[in-house]
Amino acid sequence: MASESISVTTSDDQTIQLSRKHAQMSQTINSMLEDSVGADQEAIPLPNVSSEVLKKVIDWCTHHENDPAPVEKVKKLNKKREYKAKNSTISDEWDKNFVNAELRVIVDILLAANYLDVKGLFELMCKHIANELKGKTPDQIRERFGIQDDLTEEDKAAMRKAWGATKNDS
Amino acid sequence: MNSPEIFPRHEILSELTEKMKRGKLIDTEWASRILWEDHKRKRISHGVKPRKHLVLEQEGDAIDDNSWFWNIPNEIVLNICRFLDTNSLLRIALVSKRFRHISNDNILWEPRFRAASIRQVDYRTLKKLSKLNDSWKRLYQEHRKAVMNELVSAGMIDPRPHSCDLPQNCRSLSFVVNTIKIAQENFDQYKDFQIIELPANCREWTLCKHSSLKFEWIEESHRVWRASTTERMGEKMHTEYSLTRKEIVIDVGPEKGMRITEKGREYLARTTGCTDQQLMCAMPRDHPTLVQMVHTLGEQSGSSLVVVSIPAEAQWFIMTKSDGKEMICESFRRWPAPTRFEMDEIYNNDLQCDDSNLLYVQQITVDEWDEAVTKWKSVHRDVKNNDTEDDFGLLTDVLEESWR
Numbered sequence: 001m002a003s004e005s006i007s008v009t010t011s012d013d014q015t016i017q018l019s020r021k022h023a024q025m026s027q028t029i030n031s032m033l034e035d036s037v038g039a040d041q042e043a044i045p046l047p048n049v050s051s052e053v054l055k056k057v058i059d060w061c062t063h064h065e066n067d068p069a070p071v072e073k074v075k076k077l078n079k080k081r082e083y084k085a086k087n088s089t090i091s092d093e094w095d096k097n098f099v100n101a102e103l104r105v106i107v108d109i110l111l112a113a114n115y116l117d118v119k120g121l122f123e124l125m126c127k128h129i130a131n132e133l134k135g136k137t138p139d140q141i142r143e144r145f146g147i148q149d150d151l152t153e154e155d156k157a158a159m160r161k162a163w164g165a166t167k168n169d170s
Numbered sequence: 171m172n173s174p175e176i177f178p179r180h181e182i183l184s185e186l187t188e189k190m191k192r193g194k195l196i197d198t199e200w201a202s203r204i205l206w207e208d209h210k211r212k213r214i215s216h217g218v219k220p221r222k223h224l225v226l227e228q229e230g231d232a233i234d235d236n237s238w239f240w241n242i243p244n245e246i247v248l249n250i251c252r253f254l255d256t257n258s259l260l261r262i263a264l265v266s267k268r269f270r271h272i273s274n275d276n277i278l279w280e281p282r283f284r285a286a287s288i289r290q291v292d293y294r295t296l297k298k299l300s301k302l303n304d305s306w307k308r309l310y311q312e313h314r315k316a317v318m319n320e321l322v323s324a325g326m327i328d329p330r331p332h333s334c335d336l337p338q339n340c341r342s343l344s345f346v347v348n349t350i351k352i353a354q355e356n357f358d359q360y361k362d363f364q365i366i367e368l369p370a371n372c373r374e375w376t377l378c379k380h381s382s383l384k385f386e387w388i389e390e391s392h393r394v395w396r397a398s399t400t401e402r403m404g405e406k407m408h409t410e411y412s413l414t415r416k417e418i419v420i421d422v423g424p425e426k427g428m429r430i431t432e433k434g435r436e437y438l439a440r441t442t443g444c445t446d447q448q449l450m451c452a453m454p455r456d457h458p459t460l461v462q463m464v465h466t467l468g469e470q471s472g473s474s475l476v477v478v479s480i481p482a483e484a485q486w487f488i489m490t491k492s493d494g495k496e497m498i499c500e501s502f503r504r505w506p507a508p509t510r511f512e513m514d515e516i517y518n519n520d521l522q523c524d525d526s527n528l529l530y531v532q533q534i535t536v537d538e539w540d541e542a543v544t545k546w547k548s549v550h551r552d553v554k555n556n557d558t559e560d561d562f563g564l565l566t567d568v569l570e571e572s573w574r
Binding site (some may be wrong): 039087088103105110111114122125127129131133134135136137138141142147148149150155156159 | 241242246249250251252253254255258260261262263264265266268269270534
C-alpha cells in the first residue's frame, strides 16, 4: 500500500514531506509517482522549485484540496457571438490574500505551478499578472515589470496609427 | 551505456539530483534534455510548454532584478494575455518588442475576429478582408474599422461628441481617471463635489462655453488619452488647458503689473529687508518670497487673485475673451500679456503663472494698469540699457507694439 505522505527534494536541497493527496494535485509529481510504483520510495527531486516556493504551492493545495478537479472546457461563443476574454476575476478571498505578494514571488510560483503542472494555481497566477497588466499604460507596465523599452518611436507611431490612438497613449 | 530514455523518469531525476549534490558538475545540456523530454511526455494541458532551460538556473545564477520578468517564457506570457481584454492587449503591444510579438499571436486574435459579426459588413469589405491573410489581428482590425463605418453610415452610431450640462455654480473641475469631479461654489468642501462618470471608452473630453461638457469616444479606444479642463473666472473668461503636452513655467511678480498694497509691501519689506523701489526693480517675478506673499496674503496683497491649478503637463490653454474670441496660449510663446484691446475694458485679466503651476488671474483697473505699464516701460528700458538678459520676453515686446 502506498504511504500517505511522500517526500520531495527541492532545488535548495531541502526535503519536504507532503501528503499524497496534495502531491497528486501536481500532474508532474503524479506522473513520477506512477512511474515509480514498486520502486524504493526515494525523495522526488524537484530541481526547479525552491523550498520557499514549494511551501507556497503546498499552502495553495491545502486550501484547494477539496475543489473539484478542473474540467477542460471547450470555449464556446455566447449567443450574441461576442468574444470575451477569459474572466480574470479572482473571487476567492483566500486566493486574493495568497496573490498579495511581491511580483517576483508571484512569478516564481507561476513558474513552479507550470513546472509542477498545478492547473488551478497556474491559472490563478496568470489571472493575477493579467490583472496587473490591465488598465496600465505601457510606461507603467515597463516600470512595474522592469521591462526595457526597445521599441522605436516609428514602431509606436505605426501601431498607434493602425488603431487610431495618439502619441499620448504611451 | 545506459541510455537515459530507457530509465524510469524517477531514476533519471534522482541521478540528476545526485550529480548536482556531489559537486554541481552537471552536464547541463544533458540534464536539460532529460528534463525537456520528461516535460514533453506529459505535455502540460494548458497548452503551455515548459521552457527548456529551467534546469540551467542554478545556485549563483542570481536573476537580475530588472530582468526577472524575462524568465517567464513566451508561452506563459501568451497564456496570461488570454485574460486580457482587447484594449489591454493593444496597450501591451506598446511595451516592448517581445510584448508586441506576443500580443500579435493568432491564438489571441482569431477568436476575437471569429466572434465579430461578419453580417454587419458589406460584400466589398468582405472581399477586402478575404485578401488579408497576414494575421488575425490585422483581419480583426480591418473588420472593426469596416463595422464602425457601416454603423456610422447606417446612423446606428453617432460619431459626434456627446455633451452634458454642468451645474451653473460650477467652479472647478478635476480629472480622475474616468471621473470628473466638479467642485461647486463652496469648492473647498469635498462633500460638494459632483462626480460625473465618463464612459469607459471615453477618449477625450473638453469643456465648451461655460456649462457644457463635451466628451467623445471611439470604439476600441485604448484609454483616455487626453483631457482638457476648464475654469470659469468670474463672468468673463474660461480657460482650457490640456494634459497632452509638457508643463509651462511662467513667472509672477510686480513687473507684470501687480499692484501691491501697503500690506503686501510691508510683508515684502519685512521678509526681504528691501525698499519698495528695490523690490519692483530687482526682485525676479518668480522670486519665492513674492510667490509666498501671494499665497500668504492673497487679496490683501493687492492682487485680487483667483488661483487655478494647472496640471504639470499642461503646455497650452485657451482663453476666451469677453468678446467671445478665443486665444491659444502656448508654452513656447510664454503666456501672453494683455493686449490694448483688453485695456479698453474696465477690467483687464492678466494671466500669470508661477513654477508651481498655479494660474493667477488678476483684475486691475485701467488706472492701475497705466501706472503699472509705465513702471514696466522704465524697467524694460533699464534692462535694455544694461544689456542684460531680456527677462520679460514676449510680454514687453507685445506691450511695445501696442504702444506704437
